[in-house]
Amino acid sequence: MTTGIPGSTARRNTSQQVGYARFTVNFNDPNVANGNTKQWLPAGALIIGTDVQVVTPFNAATTNVLSVGLGASNANVVAGGAAAPGAVALTQNIAPTGAALGPLAADSQLNVTYTQTGAAATAGQAIVVVKFIPNNDL
Template sequence: MVTNTQGSSARQNSTQQVHYLRFAVNYNDSGIANGIGKQWLPKGAIITGTSVYVGTAFNAATTNVLTVGTNSTAYDNIVGTADVDESAAVPLTNGIKPSGAALGPLAADAQVFVKYAQTGTAATAGAAVVVVHYVPNNDL
């Protein structure tokens, strides 16, 4: 049974288990250059790692940078700028460690954002799936 923290959009199961957020990212998602809010992590959660599956390579001519985070505007404290090779379709990049405030436990509910920055000739392709693994604070 899924329950919500009162006043929160973050999902939590009532049993002791690892939770996850899963969301798709495309090179041409509206607002992707500035960051798009995806899902929420609950207060007290500890991120245990993140996985990124690049199904279609991002193909901007010079640089392709996919980041994920809760830190305003940079959005890079869950998946940093050098954590994934966006320019190649790779089976899966596992075990990406968070940094900064995302090291947890989270001080408050936190929305997770994804951002794609590119330079050179604009991308015409690119798709990924991001999975953030976390453990909520259910020891209360």
């Protein structure tokens, strides 16, 4: 069972199993162009991959870029271009980069950003699943 930790908003499993943070991203989510906080991962967690399921294609006229990162403006969990938000698709096991590699130093926010160019999008929805292993060696 995933539970909250007193003093923390991060998710943690209580047994030796892979945890995940699952959230939906819409083209018109508040502040999505600047980074929208969705979930938290616990300190010591290892991100082992991220899946992006585009349910409804994002339809801005020129470019559609979906990224996920630790912190307000990073794209180190899902780099822009790693998933194809312009078409219904499932992109699996996107590897993290940079600060998202190795154990997380502290409880960390997962932020999603959707940027677009050309005529503004009128549709778009994706489900993101960040898979992680918590530090159960405590």
